[in-house]
Amino acid sequence: MMEKPKWSYWSIAVMGLIWSLMGCLNFIMQTDADFVAQLPDRYHDLVMQRPVWATASFAVAVFGGAVGCILLLLRRAVAVQVLGLALVGALATFVYGVMALGLASEAILSTGVSGVVAAILLWLSVASRTRGWLR
Template identity: 35%
Template sequence: MTTSANKPPIWFWIVSVIGLIWNSLGVHGYLSQAYKTSAYTDAYSSEQLATMDSLPAWYTALFAIAVFSGAIGCLLLLLRKKFSKLLLTLSFLAATIQMVYFLFIADLKGVDFSDNKIMAYIIIVFAAFLVWFAKNANTKGWIN
Protein backbone atom coordinates (compact mmCIF):
# COMPACT_ATOMS: atom_id res chain seq x y z
CA MET A 1 0.00 0.00 0.00
CA THR A 2 1.31 3.44 -0.93
CA THR A 3 1.56 5.97 1.84
CA SER A 4 2.01 9.71 1.48
CA ALA A 5 5.57 9.29 2.85
CA ASN A 6 6.72 7.42 -0.25
CA LYS A 7 4.42 8.95 -2.83
CA PRO A 8 6.56 10.30 -5.68
CA PRO A 9 6.36 14.00 -6.53
CA ILE A 10 4.96 15.17 -9.86
CA TRP A 11 8.44 15.66 -11.30
CA PHE A 12 9.12 11.92 -10.82
CA TRP A 13 6.30 11.20 -13.28
CA ILE A 14 7.45 13.91 -15.68
CA VAL A 15 11.05 12.63 -15.76
CA SER A 16 9.86 9.02 -16.12
CA VAL A 17 7.64 9.93 -19.08
CA ILE A 18 10.45 11.91 -20.71
CA GLY A 19 12.75 8.90 -20.21
CA LEU A 20 10.16 6.60 -21.78
CA ILE A 21 9.72 8.93 -24.77
CA TRP A 22 13.51 9.23 -25.19
CA ASN A 23 14.01 5.47 -25.14
CA SER A 24 10.97 4.90 -27.38
CA LEU A 25 12.63 7.17 -29.93
CA GLY A 26 15.69 4.95 -29.57
CA VAL A 27 13.57 1.85 -30.19
CA HIS A 28 12.16 3.55 -33.29
CA GLY A 29 15.69 4.38 -34.43
CA TYR A 30 16.82 0.80 -33.91
CA LEU A 31 13.85 -0.65 -35.80
CA SER A 32 14.33 1.88 -38.61
CA GLN A 33 17.97 0.85 -38.89
CA ALA A 34 17.25 -2.88 -38.63
CA TYR A 35 14.56 -2.74 -41.32
CA LYS A 36 16.34 -0.05 -43.35
CA THR A 37 13.25 2.14 -43.61
CA SER A 38 13.25 5.16 -45.87
CA ALA A 39 13.32 7.43 -42.80
CA TYR A 40 16.65 5.82 -41.89
CA THR A 41 18.20 5.63 -45.35
CA ASP A 42 17.13 9.17 -46.30
CA ALA A 43 18.85 10.59 -43.21
CA TYR A 44 22.34 9.44 -44.25
CA SER A 45 24.60 9.62 -47.27
CA SER A 46 25.48 6.42 -49.12
CA GLU A 47 28.98 6.58 -47.59
CA GLN A 48 27.56 6.86 -44.09
CA LEU A 49 25.16 3.97 -44.70
CA ALA A 50 27.97 1.78 -46.04
CA THR A 51 30.15 2.61 -43.04
CA MET A 52 27.36 1.87 -40.57
CA ASP A 53 26.62 -1.42 -42.37
CA SER A 54 30.24 -2.42 -41.86
CA LEU A 55 30.05 -2.13 -38.06
CA PRO A 56 30.14 -5.49 -36.22
CA ALA A 57 26.95 -7.35 -35.34
CA TRP A 58 27.63 -7.03 -31.60
CA TYR A 59 27.52 -3.24 -32.03
CA THR A 60 23.99 -3.49 -33.41
CA ALA A 61 23.07 -5.94 -30.64
CA LEU A 62 24.23 -3.41 -28.04
CA PHE A 63 22.00 -0.82 -29.71
CA ALA A 64 19.00 -3.13 -29.32
CA ILE A 65 19.86 -3.97 -25.70
CA ALA A 66 20.35 -0.31 -24.81
CA VAL A 67 17.10 0.99 -26.24
CA PHE A 68 14.79 -1.89 -25.34
CA SER A 69 16.07 -2.23 -21.76
CA GLY A 70 15.90 1.57 -21.42
CA ALA A 71 12.30 1.72 -22.66
CA ILE A 72 11.18 -1.17 -20.47
CA GLY A 73 13.13 0.30 -17.54
CA CYS A 74 11.32 3.63 -17.89
CA LEU A 75 7.98 1.87 -18.23
CA LEU A 76 8.77 0.03 -14.98
CA LEU A 77 9.64 3.37 -13.38
CA LEU A 78 6.13 4.53 -14.24
CA LEU A 79 4.82 1.32 -12.67
CA ARG A 80 7.07 2.07 -9.65
CA LYS A 81 8.98 -1.21 -9.89
CA LYS A 82 12.47 -1.60 -8.45
CA PHE A 83 13.55 -3.82 -11.38
CA SER A 84 13.67 -0.61 -13.43
CA LYS A 85 17.00 0.19 -11.80
CA LEU A 86 18.60 -3.00 -13.15
CA LEU A 87 17.24 -2.49 -16.67
CA LEU A 88 18.33 1.15 -16.76
CA THR A 89 21.81 0.12 -15.59
CA LEU A 90 21.93 -2.49 -18.37
CA SER A 91 20.81 0.17 -20.85
CA PHE A 92 23.53 2.54 -19.65
CA LEU A 93 26.25 -0.11 -19.91
CA ALA A 94 25.18 -1.23 -23.38
CA ALA A 95 24.85 2.35 -24.65
CA THR A 96 28.20 3.38 -23.17
CA ILE A 97 30.09 0.45 -24.70
CA GLN A 98 28.39 1.07 -28.03
CA MET A 99 29.11 4.81 -28.02
CA VAL A 100 32.72 4.46 -26.82
CA TYR A 101 33.33 2.03 -29.69
CA PHE A 102 31.70 4.44 -32.15
CA LEU A 103 33.56 7.50 -30.83
CA PHE A 104 37.05 6.10 -30.28
CA ILE A 105 37.56 2.65 -31.78
CA ALA A 106 35.47 2.07 -34.92
CA ASP A 107 37.05 2.64 -38.31
CA LEU A 108 34.66 5.21 -39.78
CA LYS A 109 36.70 5.30 -42.99
CA GLY A 110 37.00 9.08 -42.90
CA VAL A 111 33.24 9.54 -43.26
CA ASP A 112 31.85 12.56 -41.40
CA PHE A 113 29.60 11.60 -38.48
CA SER A 114 29.86 14.92 -36.57
CA ASP A 115 26.16 15.10 -35.66
CA ASN A 116 26.14 11.46 -34.56
CA LYS A 117 29.18 12.03 -32.35
CA ILE A 118 27.46 14.86 -30.51
CA MET A 119 24.41 12.65 -30.00
CA ALA A 120 26.63 9.83 -28.70
CA TYR A 121 27.73 11.98 -25.76
CA ILE A 122 24.14 13.05 -25.06
CA ILE A 123 23.03 9.40 -25.03
CA ILE A 124 25.66 8.43 -22.47
CA VAL A 125 24.82 11.37 -20.20
CA PHE A 126 21.06 10.77 -20.35
CA ALA A 127 21.45 7.03 -19.74
CA ALA A 128 23.65 7.78 -16.70
CA PHE A 129 21.07 10.27 -15.45
CA LEU A 130 18.30 7.65 -15.68
CA VAL A 131 20.38 5.20 -13.62
CA TRP A 132 20.95 7.88 -10.98
CA PHE A 133 17.25 8.80 -11.10
CA ALA A 134 16.14 5.18 -10.54
CA LYS A 135 18.61 4.73 -7.67
CA ASN A 136 17.42 7.97 -6.10
CA ALA A 137 13.77 6.93 -6.50
CA ASN A 138 14.58 3.61 -4.87
CA THR A 139 16.36 5.30 -1.97
CA LYS A 140 13.39 7.58 -1.40
CA GLY A 141 10.97 4.63 -1.51
CA TRP A 142 9.15 5.82 -4.62
CA ILE A 143 9.69 2.47 -6.34
CA ASN A 144 9.31 -0.94 -4.75
Protein backbone atom coordinates in the same frame (compact mmCIF):
# COMPACT_ATOMS: atom_id res chain seq x y z
CA MET B 1 2.24 3.00 3.14
CA MET B 2 4.63 3.89 0.35
CA GLU B 3 5.62 7.52 -0.18
CA LYS B 4 4.52 8.96 -3.53
CA PRO B 5 7.10 10.34 -5.95
CA LYS B 6 7.25 14.04 -6.76
CA TRP B 7 6.05 15.44 -10.08
CA SER B 8 9.66 15.67 -11.31
CA TYR B 9 9.97 11.86 -11.01
CA TRP B 10 7.03 11.38 -13.33
CA SER B 11 8.24 14.05 -15.75
CA ILE B 12 11.72 12.56 -16.07
CA ALA B 13 10.35 9.01 -16.42
CA VAL B 14 7.92 10.07 -19.18
CA MET B 15 10.57 12.10 -21.04
CA GLY B 16 12.98 9.17 -20.71
CA LEU B 17 10.35 6.83 -22.13
CA ILE B 18 9.74 9.13 -25.10
CA TRP B 19 13.50 9.42 -25.72
CA SER B 20 13.93 5.65 -25.49
CA LEU B 21 10.99 4.94 -27.79
CA MET B 22 12.52 7.28 -30.37
CA GLY B 23 15.72 5.24 -30.02
CA CYS B 24 13.73 2.02 -30.51
CA LEU B 25 12.22 3.47 -33.68
CA ASN B 26 15.69 4.47 -34.89
CA PHE B 27 16.95 0.93 -34.25
CA ILE B 28 14.00 -0.63 -36.10
CA MET B 29 14.41 1.76 -39.04
CA GLN B 30 18.06 0.73 -39.32
CA THR B 31 16.94 -2.86 -39.92
CA ASP B 32 15.15 -1.72 -43.12
CA ALA B 33 17.55 -1.99 -46.08
CA ASP B 34 15.61 0.63 -48.09
CA PHE B 35 15.89 3.14 -45.25
CA VAL B 36 19.60 2.46 -44.74
CA ALA B 37 20.24 2.82 -48.50
CA GLN B 38 18.88 6.38 -48.32
CA LEU B 39 21.24 7.46 -45.56
CA PRO B 40 24.25 9.64 -46.39
CA ASP B 41 27.27 7.49 -47.28
CA ARG B 42 28.98 8.01 -43.93
CA TYR B 43 25.99 6.75 -41.93
CA HIS B 44 25.13 4.05 -44.44
CA ASP B 45 28.63 2.64 -44.03
CA LEU B 46 28.44 3.00 -40.25
CA VAL B 47 25.23 0.93 -40.09
CA MET B 48 26.26 -1.64 -42.69
CA GLN B 49 29.72 -2.25 -41.19
CA ARG B 50 28.60 -2.21 -37.57
CA PRO B 51 29.77 -5.37 -35.76
CA VAL B 52 27.29 -7.60 -33.97
CA TRP B 53 28.44 -6.44 -30.52
CA ALA B 54 27.73 -2.80 -31.44
CA THR B 55 24.30 -3.65 -32.84
CA ALA B 56 23.52 -5.63 -29.69
CA SER B 57 24.69 -2.78 -27.44
CA PHE B 58 22.49 -0.34 -29.40
CA ALA B 59 19.49 -2.66 -28.90
CA VAL B 60 20.23 -3.07 -25.18
CA ALA B 61 20.52 0.70 -24.77
CA VAL B 62 17.26 1.68 -26.46
CA PHE B 63 15.01 -1.25 -25.58
CA GLY B 64 16.46 -1.46 -22.06
CA GLY B 65 15.85 2.26 -21.64
CA ALA B 66 12.23 1.92 -22.75
CA VAL B 67 11.55 -1.08 -20.49
CA GLY B 68 13.35 0.63 -17.61
CA CYS B 69 11.22 3.76 -17.96
CA ILE B 70 8.04 1.69 -18.08
CA LEU B 71 9.23 -0.01 -14.88
CA LEU B 72 9.83 3.44 -13.35
CA LEU B 73 6.29 4.46 -14.28
CA LEU B 74 5.07 1.23 -12.65
CA ARG B 75 7.31 2.06 -9.66
CA ARG B 76 9.19 -1.25 -9.77
CA ALA B 77 12.62 -1.53 -8.16
CA VAL B 78 13.91 -3.82 -10.94
CA ALA B 79 14.11 -0.61 -13.02
CA VAL B 80 17.51 -0.02 -11.39
CA GLN B 81 19.03 -3.16 -12.93
CA VAL B 82 17.36 -2.68 -16.31
CA LEU B 83 18.46 0.96 -16.55
CA GLY B 84 21.96 -0.05 -15.44
CA LEU B 85 22.10 -2.45 -18.37
CA ALA B 86 20.77 0.26 -20.70
CA LEU B 87 23.60 2.55 -19.57
CA VAL B 88 26.17 -0.14 -20.34
CA GLY B 89 24.61 -0.52 -23.79
CA ALA B 90 24.67 3.24 -24.37
CA LEU B 91 28.33 3.45 -23.35
CA ALA B 92 29.28 0.55 -25.63
CA THR B 93 27.40 2.23 -28.50
CA PHE B 94 29.35 5.42 -27.83
CA VAL B 95 32.62 3.47 -27.88
CA TYR B 96 31.75 1.99 -31.27
CA GLY B 97 30.90 5.45 -32.61
CA VAL B 98 34.26 6.80 -31.49
CA MET B 99 36.06 3.79 -32.95
CA ALA B 100 34.24 4.12 -36.28
CA LEU B 101 34.05 7.89 -36.69
CA GLY B 102 36.48 9.50 -34.29
CA LEU B 103 35.42 12.24 -31.91
CA ALA B 104 34.55 14.91 -34.50
CA SER B 105 31.11 13.72 -35.57
CA GLU B 106 27.48 14.55 -34.95
CA ALA B 107 26.91 10.81 -34.47
CA ILE B 108 29.19 10.99 -31.43
CA LEU B 109 27.12 13.86 -30.09
CA SER B 110 23.91 11.83 -30.34
CA THR B 111 25.42 8.71 -28.76
CA GLY B 112 27.02 10.88 -26.07
CA VAL B 113 23.69 12.51 -25.27
CA SER B 114 22.13 9.04 -25.12
CA GLY B 115 24.74 8.05 -22.55
CA VAL B 116 23.97 11.13 -20.46
CA VAL B 117 20.23 10.41 -20.62
CA ALA B 118 20.86 6.78 -19.63
CA ALA B 119 22.99 7.94 -16.67
CA ILE B 120 20.26 10.35 -15.54
CA LEU B 121 17.64 7.61 -15.73
CA LEU B 122 19.84 5.24 -13.74
CA TRP B 123 20.44 7.97 -11.14
CA LEU B 124 16.68 8.58 -10.93
CA SER B 125 15.99 4.90 -10.39
CA VAL B 126 18.64 4.53 -7.66
CA ALA B 127 17.53 7.72 -5.90
CA SER B 128 13.89 6.63 -6.13
CA ARG B 129 14.65 3.23 -4.65
CA THR B 130 16.54 4.92 -1.82
CA ARG B 131 13.58 7.22 -1.15
CA GLY B 132 11.22 4.26 -1.02
CA TRP B 133 9.30 5.23 -4.15
CA LEU B 134 9.89 1.85 -5.83
CA ARG B 135 8.63 -1.52 -4.68
